[in-house]
Amino acid sequence: MEVMAEASRATLKDIAQRLGLSTATVSRSLSDTGEHRGQTVRLVKETAKEMGYIRNTAAADLVQGKSHALAVILSNTKTNFDSSIIEGIEQSAAERNLDVLILHAGNADLQAQRRAITTAVERAVRGIILVSLELQESLIATIEQVGMDCISLSSFVGGGRLPCITSDDYQMGYEATQFLIDRGHRRIGLAGIPQHGSITLRISGYRQCLEDNSIPYKESLVFHGGCLYQDGIAAMKHCLKSKERISALIGASDLVAMGAINQARDQGLDVPGEVSVMSFDGTDIVDMVRPTITSVTQAFHRMGVEGVKALLSADKPSSRFLPFRIISRQSTGPGPYLHGDPK
């Protein structure tokens, strides 16, 4: 006679008892170790389903010393590109039957970062994926100590101690600048770039490109910020106030570019007629706004997919860049120096 299950879930033992088997056999049958076949396995699986059996992950994790989950730690900056990365991670994780644990941690907030890392380690996840996060030195050490696998996406961090999959920020900065120079721009601004992290390499690329084209670098044309919409507004506002006007602006993110474009237009300037704007990232949004935004498009989805793959690969993954490409859209046009003549 069956008792009413009293809200407690069926366990392996229950199944074993009903079938006159041992828990070992049931466990092996359910997890398809190959040690049992045909008859038994089928029977076990049937009754398991019938009894509404649900595996207790905690117990399994405990004895195995690891869970089948991945931790994703995000900086809480309000950009929009990370959703593509997460999507890639999710998809890739699902294929491997891994759950995804999302954790937020400020970019500079050591406390929050420690908290995130700790919960990831506590949960004995298979690996940690850092997304666009500048991880503090001491925490990298922690990760190394406990021997946790970890990879950084969209941000080069740790000085080689962590594998990173990113786009080449230096090269992106260089090529974006060259793109504009090729189209006749010389006074080119850079907006919304944070003060720290590998993303600042975009400035180096930008600077080098100017130099290679014999254009003087001016500090006043680089506007720092946090990749936010507001930063774009602020930068453009500044630009239009100053005497020597820029003819093109590169935003650190799509949102920065949107802010810049809006600000320019609100002040009566035509984009791209009077000022060109382009952006880093190239998320869906660049095709949804008018003018559509010329962008340095990064392979975010792929970044997520490959991140998981690399993290789980047996051999230690190495850092590498994913290709990017510049896609020309409506927000950029010819500049005043198009044919060598300063108009």
Next chain:
Amino acid sequence: MEVMAEASRATLKDIAQRLGLSTATVSRSLSDTGEHRGQTVRLVKETAKEMGYIRNTAAADLVQGKSHALAVILSNTKTNFDSSIIEGIEQSAAERNLDVLILHAGNADLQAQRRAITTAVERAVRGIILVSLELQESLIATIEQVGMDCISLSSFVGGGRLPCITSDDYQMGYEATQFLIDRGHRRIGLAGIPQHGSITLRISGYRQCLEDNSIPYKESLVFHGGCLYQDGIAAMKHCLKSKERISALIGASDLVAMGAINQARDQGLDVPGEVSVMSFDGTDIVDMVRPTITSVTQAFHRMGVEGVKALLSADKPSSRFLPFRIISRQSTGPGPYLHGDPK
């Protein structure tokens, strides 16, 4: 003499041994049960930190029969409002020291939904938060059977069997329509609304409002879809092809509205001059595009926050609506019937 820890983590037992205490005391000291104070607690915590102790969540979860995590199950529709909800959830969960497990499940895909529910239950999460998901009947039954707490956000589902926190879709539909009628519109379209789920109540509200204003309802002005940018494009394209042109369109999401606006402008129509467009949701994006989009703004962030609160409250939470408000922006203007006279 200390052995090199050999990559295996320190456990309670290790701390206990070193201190000449029992694991019970150590456990109680670390989790601040109040059973120990001053001296001991401080000592235990110190050596725990010193030894790099990290709690094994699996073991704790196992013995306690539950984890301190929440599961969030998302439909994988490509809208953008859910990030606000998740943000609210995250914040609210962090305050309670709960981790957040994000799971994706198709809206119609029974398989994926079952998978998500199963992992949530397997992990013995404290509760499940459904975001904008039309959960299949059979899975609601599953959730009830295992006695798992569950709440639905941004979608009324389960016919009262699940508590839901949503905006009043009917009322939103009604008021959006009235908003446009008040401004002189009579031929009003509705775009991107899915075929199923509580979101269809917007159509009912829309319809009732038309009726209350003695405006005939025309099926041909309701365009179904999946709340996507593309749906907005398609709807507007259709609208402009037909003989009797609409003067206003309501998009099921901000992205739908963006699509509609772009399509209208691409075909040479001024927004809001020749056609007004407004949207449901009112995410950040409505202020970032030009024209800014008049929207029925929902309290998504709050939805996340309150969702967690309700889920964790001792007494069974009941369904309720969160207030919304219509914010007028640039994308809507006066319609042809503004002063009663069909222009």
Next chain:
DNA sequence: ACAATTACTGTAAACGTTTACGGTATGAGT
């Protein structure tokens, strides 16, 4: 001085799995 309370601590069981190891049939090979 004794009882009663308080403050702290230890013992040991329990949570539900997985898995190394050993055991028993069954069948094949010689």
Next chain:
DNA sequence: ACTCATACCGTAAACGTTTACAGTAATTGT
């Protein structure tokens, strides 16, 4: 008929924590 391999299965330990219960020491009240 004997050995050996194969296929299947059970026993029991282990994972690291929490917690009910009981026990001891210190403190208080009378």
